[in-house]
Amino acid sequence: xxxxxxxxxxxxxxxAPAISIGIIGKAGLESIGRNPEAAxxxxxxxxxxAAFAEAIAIYALVVALIIKFVx
Numbered sequence: 558x559x560x561x562x563x564x565x566x567x568x569x570x571x572x573a574p575a576i577s578i579g580i581i582g583k584a585g586l587e588s589i590g591r592n593p594e595a596a597x598x599x600x601x602x603x604x605x606x607a608a609f610a611e612a613i614a615i616y617a618l619v620v621a622l623i624i625k626f627v628x
Contacts, residue, residue, distance in 0.1 A: 560625070563624050566620055566624055569617070570614060570618070570621070574614040575614075577613075578610050578611065581610065582607075584603075585600070585602075585603035
């Protein structure tokens with residue numbers, strides 16, 4: 558039972574970034590499909606936003622580690 562809060566923290570903290578990266582990818586591919594000439598600009602913005610979304614999962618991992626080893 559000691560690890561339950563840690564598991565819930567990382568599980569819930571990973572759901573939002575996973576969903577948001579999927580939405581970002583879908584929107585980016587639709588945009589490239591509509592305007593193929595702007596593919597490089599769309600890809601650059603898409604990668605940057607995906608990196609910011611992934612940072613949320615890293616924050617959740619840090620919180621889970623703090624719960625595990627400090628609290």
